[in-house]
Every structure is written in structure tokens, then in C-alpha cells.
Amino acid sequence: MGIIVQKYGGTSVADTERLKNVANRIVKTKERGNAVVVVVSALGGTTDELLKMAYEITPTPPERELDMLLATGEQVSIALLSMAINALGYDAISFTGPQVGILTDTTHTKAKIMDIRTERILDEIKKGRIVIVAGFQGVTVDQDITTLGRGGSDTTAVALAARLKADVCEICTDVDGVYTADPWLVPDARKLPVISYEEMLELAASGAKVLQLRAVEYGRNYGVLIHVRSSFSDEAGTLVREVDQMMERAIISGVACDIGEAKVTIRDVPDRPGIAAKVFKALADANINVDMIIQNVSEKGFTDISFTVVKEDLTRVGRALESIVEELKARGPYYDENIAKVSLVGAGMKTHPGVAADMFSALAEENINIQMISTSSIKISCVVDAKEVERAVKAVHKKFNLGKEAVICEGV
Amino acid sequence: MGIIVQKYGGTSVADTERLKNVANRIVKTKERGNAVVVVVSALGGTTDELLKMAYEITPTPPERELDMLLATGEQVSIALLSMAINALGYDAISFTGPQVGILTDTTHTKAKIMDIRTERILDEIKKGRIVIVAGFQGVTVDQDITTLGRGGSDTTAVALAARLKADVCEICTDVDGVYTADPWLVPDARKLPVISYEEMLELAASGAKVLQLRAVEYGRNYGVLIHVRSSFSDEAGTLVREVDQMMERAIISGVACDIGEAKVTIRDVPDRPGIAAKVFKALADANINVDMIIQNVSEKGFTDISFTVVKEDLTRVGRALESIVEELKARGPYYDENIAKVSLVGAGMKTHPGVAADMFSALAEENINIQMISTSSIKISCVVDAKEVERAVKAVHKKFNLGKEAVICEGV
Numbered sequence: 029m030g031i032i033v034q035k036y037g038g039t040s041v042a043d044t045e046r047l048k049n050v051a052n053r054i055v056k057t058k059e060r061g062n063a064v065v066v067v068v069s070a071l072g073g074t075t076d077e078l079l080k081m082a083y084e085i086t087p088t089p090p091e092r093e094l095d096m097l098l099a100t101g102e103q104v105s106i107a108l109l110s111m112a113i114n115a116l117g118y119d120a121i122s123f124t125g126p127q128v129g130i131l132t133d134t135t136h137t138k139a140k141i142m143d144i145r146t147e148r149i150l151d152e153i154k155k156g157r158i159v160i161v162a163g164f165q166g167v168t169v170d171q172d173i174t175t176l177g178r179g180g181s182d183t184t185a186v187a188l189a190a191r192l193k194a195d196v197c198e199i200c201t202d203v204d205g206v207y208t209a210d211p212w213l214v215p216d217a218r219k220l221p222v223i224s225y226e227e228m229l230e231l232a233a234s235g236a237k238v239l240q241l242r243a244v245e246y247g248r249n250y251g252v253l254i255h256v257r258s259s260f261s262d263e264a265g266t267l268v269r270e271v272d273q274m275m276e277r278a279i280i281s282g283v284a285c286d287i288g289e290a291k292v293t294i295r296d297v298p299d300r301p302g303i304a305a306k307v308f309k310a311l312a313d314a315n316i317n318v319d320m321i322i323q324n325v326s327e328k329g330f331t332d333i334s335f336t337v338v339k340e341d342l343t344r345v346g347r348a349l350e351s352i353v354e355e356l357k358a359r360g361p362y363y364d365e366n367i368a369k370v371s372l373v374g375a376g377m378k379t380h381p382g383v384a385a386d387m388f389s390a391l392a393e394e395n396i397n398i399q400m401i402s403t404s405s406i407k408i409s410c411v412v413d414a415k416e417v418e419r420a421v422k423a424v425h426k427k428f429n430l431g432k433e434a435v436i437c438e439g440v
Numbered sequence: 441m442g443i444i445v446q447k448y449g450g451t452s453v454a455d456t457e458r459l460k461n462v463a464n465r466i467v468k469t470k471e472r473g474n475a476v477v478v479v480v481s482a483l484g485g486t487t488d489e490l491l492k493m494a495y496e497i498t499p500t501p502p503e504r505e506l507d508m509l510l511a512t513g514e515q516v517s518i519a520l521l522s523m524a525i526n527a528l529g530y531d532a533i534s535f536t537g538p539q540v541g542i543l544t545d546t547t548h549t550k551a552k553i554m555d556i557r558t559e560r561i562l563d564e565i566k567k568g569r570i571v572i573v574a575g576f577q578g579v580t581v582d583q584d585i586t587t588l589g590r591g592g593s594d595t596t597a598v599a600l601a602a603r604l605k606a607d608v609c610e611i612c613t614d615v616d617g618v619y620t621a622d623p624w625l626v627p628d629a630r631k632l633p634v635i636s637y638e639e640m641l642e643l644a645a646s647g648a649k650v651l652q653l654r655a656v657e658y659g660r661n662y663g664v665l666i667h668v669r670s671s672f673s674d675e676a677g678t679l680v681r682e683v684d685q686m687m688e689r690a691i692i693s694g695v696a697c698d699i700g701e702a703k704v705t706i707r708d709v710p711d712r713p714g715i716a717a718k719v720f721k722a723l724a725d726a727n728i729n730v731d732m733i734i735q736n737v738s739e740k741g742f743t744d745i746s747f748t749v750v751k752e753d754l755t756r757v758g759r760a761l762e763s764i765v766e767e768l769k770a771r772g773p774y775y776d777e778n779i780a781k782v783s784l785v786g787a788g789m790k791t792h793p794g795v796a797a798d799m800f801s802a803l804a805e806e807n808i809n810i811q812m813i814s815t816s817s818i819k820i821s822c823v824v825d826a827k828e829v830e831r832a833v834k835a836v837h838k839k840f841n842l843g844k845e846a847v848i849c850e851g852v
Contacts, residue, residue, distance in 0.1 A: 047497065048497065078516070081456055081516075081520060085459065085523045085527060086527035088527075089527075090522070090523065090526050092533070093520075093522045093523050093526070093534055094519070096515060096519035096522070096536075097520065099515070100516050103508060103509075103511070103512045103515070107494075107505045107508035107509035110505045110508070111497045111501040111509075112498065114498070114502050115497060115498035121504070122508050126538075127584075127585075173536075173539075
């Protein structure tokens, strides 16, 4: 008997009615002869309500206590989901992250999973039970409750699937798969039947919200077959898996965009060795993740450095760079929050020269100015003005014929 | 340095403002040089909201999952309270029942505490921290979460105080002590400075809601000094302690009433040995607690049996007795939900004959009919019509001069 891990997010369990639907869906999977382990997020909206209470008390709650607080969200949903399944006449049992032994490091609010003890889950499976596990949470060796950070339930599900050697990890969500672009932005965006881990990683890193970056990394590292599909239908979604298992492969997988970043620029920086290192070490010490970095050509011994960070980190960027900017007698930092990053992702671009040029000309034809560019072997990202993001995504999507009517594949 | 255990109930932490007040109060206790361990209930109203969700899903949620669900209520309040104390610049750390090792049996929804592992609490106290513990919850040896039933937080607090050998267990609540009667019912009711465990037990069993029966039992068994006092003032409340430590002792401690019970009567029961045993064994097997029992004098070989149970159990009583009533060719059961139990409690009545007679005449003078009577060595209870309960309590309270103006004591 194969094990299927299913993960349901907050919108799939937003209220008790939806919870009952999810329970029905789980029971059907069990009826098909599978052992089912379910990972569930907090009911939609709960986490925000809990955070609101915390911030009513103090603007700087200790992170350990924040984790203690937030972990209750998933504990409520596992209990209710288990009740709903039991009400259908099936045997279900719920577990918190600590109870099933999801051991993490001690980095509260964004802990990393170190190990999972699966004995209890396997015991319950043997008894024929459906096992419900709280996503997003774990426990340190000192028994302190931790949470895994944004999208942590995806990571819980994929990590459990890896450890249980599950046949598949189904990420059941409010969209029915991974698309060539956000269907809300590009109405003729096409659902991808398969996508490689690498491409999914780049898409997730580029702003596609359908699957969490860390979950994809975990999946790639342990070879977990991930199936992104709708919570509300039985249709097949998108499989995320090893590229060499794929029968055919598109040059381009999709276009993603991200409006959550801001651009920071420091002007008149002395163009000497070690200066960039100094700047980015200060940011790293402040635990700030930098995404794109550009250093312009030097003019008369001075240069400009630009980079992007998530908007929430801007205040901390200012604090981290204050003394360095002064020391270097540079100007800034200057901030621009009205930017958007448009990314084109595709494993095929490695062997297809000219993809970058085509992307730039798509934007040029729409008269959209490119402010920053960065590339990897399977991704090209351009920063544009935020108000042009929709036109930019549509233009790039069209340029590469990614729409429903034009499926371009090549044999592998 | 002495340890003080303080317990705060749901109304004391009904919202974030009140939580901050409680935090201030805890910090003051710490400032006086005490080690402080705090037990806290769920924010007022939370438990009802959680139950509402559960019953939206199924009328019969499994008790294990109900405990999983309800335990989140206290987890929210410990996290928020710890944040509030940290915000005042003091070091606090919160723990769930399972985390501090409150080991219970496996009777979900009304588990009994078997043991408490205090190592982690003592460690944190040594570090100078204020320790916040979730009331009402524990964990089985299999790591399943349990709850202790109604008023369980009182029990957690007293049990912790016993185990930690605390100087005192302060039950901080929305009333400022134990009164000779409910002050809402009897405006001149008097606050008792001290009361014995035995009398407090009888009062709690008779409907006084200020302190939970099981907590008092625990306190008596382990000699924990309990101080019932207001969450909102620094005034002394009522001490609950060993009777032989008391300097003076009232004949009567107070009058309590309970409108939560119903009377059940079976008529024309054959008056043979073993019949009562049969009836009450059936009720015990259905896990129904019977309070008062009366069997009338037999007429022509048949008798009537009446007893009281909490109203919520009435449906189950019917089911449990159905076949027996038929088998005995008796009539009933008949139910009367419009009753109230008025109880007079006082350790002094053991040595003062005539207390019962005085109570009955107080009711007779008000023309209140007594339906049932039961007595213990320190308590007399009378069942009267529900609509006469207020007059009955006032009359008895007055008869024994329990009001503010008339304190009757005797040396011990």
C-alpha cells in the first residue's frame, strides 16, 4: 500500500464547510486504497488575527512566544479536520508538529527541519488510520515550539513525504496547477502538466506563489514527486519532478512577477576592491536577503551600486548602511519602491541562444524601460516600473507563445 | 526565596488590555522578591468559540480531538501574557501543559493529574524568569494532549503549588474572596477571611463557583495554602487552609445554591432488596454522577425513588433507565428541571445541634416547601422550587446572622 501525503492550505480550510469538503476529498483518497497522511495549515485568516493580538500587546514580541502563539492556528485546524473525517465514519487522528517529532533548529519564526521521527505516524497508518499533521510547526530538542516561516506547511508536507517515502506529495491549493503566468494577469496562461524542480525553484524565487521555495528545494534534494492541484476538483494539476524523467520539455516554462521588492541605490561609491564586500557583509550581518545586485561601470573612480530587497526590510537596510555610506563619503541610500521584477524561466533556454534578446525586445516593443537585469542559466529577470508590470508580463508571455493555443515542446 | 503560584481565570484575561493589567500585577509580585509561577486560563469566551466550531462539524466530536482543539485556548493566553511581561522589561517564558510535563491519565476532557515534572520550571526560576504555565491541560504518557475538565486551571495551579512547595497558591479571580452567600443574591453577604478545606469543599460541591472542587481536594490532600482574591485589587481575599491552623471558626461558613440540577423520580418501584442498587448501577455504568438520593417510605410493597443529576445528563438518564423501569413495571422516570438546591455549610454544625431545624424553620417562615433533604456532617442541603431560590438563600442567610453586621465565631 502506497502512502500519499496531501497538504491543504488556509483557503482550502477557511471555514467549517470547506473543512468538510476537504474531509470528503481525503476519505476518497483513502477509499482508493492509499494510506493517507494530511498536512494542514491554519484556517484562513487565523494567523493574521493572532498576530494582531500580539501587536496589540507589544510591537516587539519575543520570537519564542510568537511561535507559541502562532502554532495554535494549525492545532485548531488539525483537530477540526480530524473531527470532520471521524464524522464521515473513518478513523483519523491528529498530531501537532512536536507530537510527531518534527525536530527543528532553534531559529524561532523561521526554523529549519533537522529530522522527523515517523514511528508514531507509521504506527497509526498500520492501524488503518488517516493521520493529520499540523503544518508549519516543529519542536527543538529542548521541547520549545518553533514555526517554519512563510509557506512552512508546504515544507512540512514535502519533508514528511520524503521521510515516509510517499508515492507523491499532493499540494492541494486554490489554483489547479502551475501556469505559464498568473492567470489573473494573463487570461490565456496555460497550465503546465510537468515542470522540473529547477524551473519550479526559479519560478518560486521569482514571485510565483503556488509553491514555497523551501518546499521545492526539499523536494529536489530528496526526489519527492510533488503534485500541485486544486483542493476543489479531481483534475490533474502540475507534476514537479526530476527533469530527466520528463517525456517532453518546453523551452520556456513560464513568466513570473514580483511586486514585493524595492530597489536601493548608493551613489558615488569609491571604485576600490573590497567596497562591495563591505556593503553586502553589513546587510548579511543584519540578516537581510539581497536579491538582484548591479554595479554600474565606473566613472572617474566612482560607481553606483544598486540592489533589490523585500520592501519590509527597507528600514533595516537604512540602519545597516548608515555608517558605511558616511565612511565612504558616498550618497544615499536612495529607495525606489515602485518597481516590479518580471522573470522568464525555462530549462530549455540553456541550449537556446537568443531567449534574453527576445525578452528584451518584447519589452522594448511595448516601450517598457528595463532598470535592472539579472540572469541565471535557466532564468532572466528584468526590473521595470511597477505600473508597467501587467503589460510587461503579457508581452513576454505572448512573445514566447506561452498561451493556450500554442504549446511549444521539444523532445528531451 | 519563596515561590508564589498565581492563577488568573478567563475573565481576568478577557482582552489584551486586561492581560496587560495582569502582567503588571505579576511583575509587582516578582518585585517583592518572590519567584512567580503563573497559571492562566483561555481568554474569556475562547473555549465557547472553539466548541461552536467543533459542533458545526459534528455533534459528537471524538474527545481526544476535542482536547487537541480546546488546549489551544490556553496556549494563546500564555504566549500573549509572556509577551506582555517581556514588554515590561521582565524575563518571562511560557509553557504548555505537555511542555512542563503535567502528566495525566488518558480520560480525555476530564483527565486527572498523575504527576508533574518540575525540572524545567525550577531551571527557569533559577534564571530569574517568571514562568507562565497553561492551565487546564496535560499530556498522557503517549504524548496525547488532555484537558482536565471544567475549572481545570484551578487544579493545575494548586497541583503545581503542591509540587513546587510554593508558599501560597493565589487564585486571582473576578470576585475578591469567598462569601457567606453569593453577593449578587444577598447584598449584605460577608467575605470570609479564612475557611477550612472541608467547608470549601462542601461549598464548591453545593454550587459556589469561586473555587473548583477538585482544586480544593488537591489543596487539602497536599496542604497547599490557597488564597482566593481579586485580580483587580491588592486587598486580601479568603484563605483556604487546615482547620486546626485557624484562630477562630464560624459555626456556619455560608449558604450556597445550585440551579444546575434536575430531579428524577421513578414511581411504584417494588420495595425489594437490590432494586436501588440496580437503578444506580445502571446510572454509574453510564458515567452519570448522582447528587442527592431519596427513597420514600414503602406503601404496600412499592416505593418511589428520587434523585438529582446535572441537567445536561437528563437525556442519558432516560436512556440508562429505560429498560430497568420496564423490567420493574415501575412508572417514569419523571423529570423536574425547575428545582434549586440550597445548602448551608459550616464545620461548627458538627457540635451544634439544631442547625438543621433552624434552617428548615427559616424556609417554613417564608412558606417555602422543601422537596428533598440531604445532610453531611458539615452541610445541609434542601431542594426547593427554582423560583423560590433567591428568597430561600436570603432567609437562611439571615436566620444564621451571616450578614456583614453580625459575625458569629467560636474559639477552636
